[in-house]
Amino acid sequence: MNLKVIAFDADDTLWVNEPYFQATEERFCSLLENFSPQHTISKELFKVEVDNLPLYGYGIKGYILSMIEAALNISEKNISVDVVETILQYGKDMLNQPIEILNDVEHVLSSLKDRYRLVVATKGDLLDQERKLKKSGLAHYFHHIEIMSDKKEDDYIKLIKHLDISPDEFMMIGNSLKSDVMPVINIGGHAVHVPFHTTWAHEHVETVLTHDNFKQVDKISEVLEIVGVAESGSPQSGSPKV
Amino acid sequence: MNLKVIAFDADDTLWVNEPYFQATEERFCSLLENFSPQHTISKELFKVEVDNLPLYGYGIKGYILSMIEAALNISEKNISVDVVETILQYGKDMLNQPIEILNDVEHVLSSLKDRYRLVVATKGDLLDQERKLKKSGLAHYFHHIEIMSDKKEDDYIKLIKHLDISPDEFMMIGNSLKSDVMPVINIGGHAVHVPFHTTWAHEHVETVLTHDNFKQVDKISEVLEIVGVAESGSPQSGSPKV
Numbered sequence: 001m002n003l004k005v006i007a008f009d010a011d012d013t014l015w016v017n018e019p020y021f022q023a024t025e026e027r028f029c030s031l032l033e034n035f036s037p038q039h040t041i042s043k044e045l046f047k048v049e050v051d052n053l054p055l056y057g058y059g060i061k062g063y064i065l066s067m068i069e070a071a072l073n074i075s076e077k078n079i080s081v082d083v084v085e086t087i088l089q090y091g092k093d094m095l096n097q098p099i100e101i102l103n104d105v106e107h108v109l110s111s112l113k114d115r116y117r118l119v120v121a122t123k124g125d126l127l128d129q130e131r132k133l134k135k136s137g138l139a140h141y142f143h144h145i146e147i148m149s150d151k152k153e154d155d156y157i158k159l160i161k162h163l164d165i166s167p168d169e170f171m172m173i174g175n176s177l178k179s180d181v182m183p184v185i186n187i188g189g190h191a192v193h194v195p196f197h198t199t200w201a202h203e204h205v206e207t208v209l210t211h212d213n214f215k216q217v218d219k220i221s222e223v224l225e226i227v228g229v230a231e232s233g234s235p236q237s238g239s240p241k242v
Numbered sequence: 243m244n245l246k247v248i249a250f251d252a253d254d255t256l257w258v259n260e261p262y263f264q265a266t267e268e269r270f271c272s273l274l275e276n277f278s279p280q281h282t283i284s285k286e287l288f289k290v291e292v293d294n295l296p297l298y299g300y301g302i303k304g305y306i307l308s309m310i311e312a313a314l315n316i317s318e319k320n321i322s323v324d325v326v327e328t329i330l331q332y333g334k335d336m337l338n339q340p341i342e343i344l345n346d347v348e349h350v351l352s353s354l355k356d357r358y359r360l361v362v363a364t365k366g367d368l369l370d371q372e373r374k375l376k377k378s379g380l381a382h383y384f385h386h387i388e389i390m391s392d393k394k395e396d397d398y399i400k401l402i403k404h405l406d407i408s409p410d411e412f413m414m415i416g417n418s419l420k421s422d423v424m425p426v427i428n429i430g431g432h433a434v435h436v437p438f439h440t441t442w443a444h445e446h447v448e449t450v451l452t453h454d455n456f457k458q459v460d461k462i463s464e465v466l467e468i469v470g471v472a473e474s475g476s477p478q479s480g481s482p483k484v
Contacts, residue, residue: 055337057369061303065330068310072327081319084326088311095297126368127299127391144404147389149369162386 004165009174010122012196015136016100024090035075045070057149059125064091099135104221109141111229120145151179153187185211194220246407251416252364254438257378258342266332277317287312299391301367306333341377346463351383353471362387393421395429427453436462
């Protein structure tokens with residue numbers, strides 16, 4: 001491998017994210033429980049989110065706008081604006097959420113930072129992701145943060161052009177096969193899949209592709225072996241930072 | 243000058259933007275006219291927007307969330323959720339707004355593109371700005387689009403580091419003295435101020451700074467003289483594109 005840039009997905013790769021969305025969705029379902037059972041509410045919210053994705057994109061602000069719209073649909077507008085106020089507060093709570101860095105992340109970054117240009121490559125709101133990176137205390141490991149409006153092949157081609165490197169000099173590390181792995185492999189880059197929950201990975205391991213440029217790992221620390229950087233010292237555990 | 247990169251602000255520099263926000267604010271004031279006079283509504287909306295700026299940042303989605311919050315405040319929650327639904331629609335209308343390219347912009351870009359690396363440097367939502375750039379038909383003139391969470395000195399230092407150039411190799415062109423000019427001059431870059439409305443510029447011309455790295459122009463086509471690129475052919479007029 002002739003790597004120059006290693007890019008890390010952020011949410012659920014560097015730090016915990018999805019559980020905050022899930023917790024907010026649970027609060028939303030409780031808020032509207034008089035109108036529909038939980039799975040109906042979740043289904044409607046998901047539908048509104050997907051319909052709005054081309055317009056709102058990824059991130060908390062679009063999620064909250066979709067949640068308000070879904071609440072109007074689910075209740076057939078039989079709610080007071082207090083419900084809307086509560087949902088606005090959910091959004092602010094999410095934007096202020098604490099950062100919980102995942103295990104071994106800091107150890108991996110510190111081992112790689114002098115050998116490669118490290119970047120964060122993530123979807124979502126720029127301000128929100130910058131804030132999380134700052135709160136995490138990990139910012140100094142990265143050359144910069146790349147916010148991508150989507151993570152399809154074209155988006156990675158644009159990113160690689162922007163980085164002024166060739167695809168085989170690029171490696172992406174992330175928790176999503178669909179967003180972090182497949183498109184990167186397809187354009188000639190390298191990719192490592194680090195599932196967010198190990199259990200999840202084991203359940204789905206039979207669907208994983210085989211490719212010279214692809215590795216599946218259980219723990220992010222295995223990335224060091226893949227790129228040939230020796231382990232130094234003992235891995236540090238993740239600890240919550242606010 | 244030893245310029246390598248010329249960065250253009252987007253909204254109200256490449257295309258019309260502010261009038262869409264103003265028109266939406268007028269609709270919002272009409273919607274709530276039973277509760278307060280227009281200037282009180284505008285004042286409250288502005289207050290909520292500014293309070294939320296650290297959390298929401300710039301862009302239409304944050305603007306709409308703030309508008310909903312302001313409507314709750316102004317009405318003391320004496321509105322139905324129909325009003326909320328209407329405001330959500332304002333947001334979708336804004337995100338779907340047509341692109342009206344400003345005069346001479348295309349001529350300037352086509353004259354500069356083979357001599358400099360051109361980038362768009364703008365605040366706001368990445369997806370929204372990418373969509374506008376695509377709709378404008380101007381995307382092919384630019385190396386890439388830089389979305390900045392803010393336009394303060396630190397943000398420009400980060401941008402210039404990211405571009406791998408020195409400050410004196412960088413020129414920013416935009417309609418805001420505060421965001422596009424002052425911070426760039428302060429870190430050693432070049433800047434050109436192109437006011438959105440010429441009348442506005444004339445009213446404020448006495449406040450404009452004098453600096454070797456700074457030029458104030460009435461029309462964006464004057465940028466060509468500043469960087470020493472001869473005018474070729476007649477400037478094209480802007481035309482609306484959807």
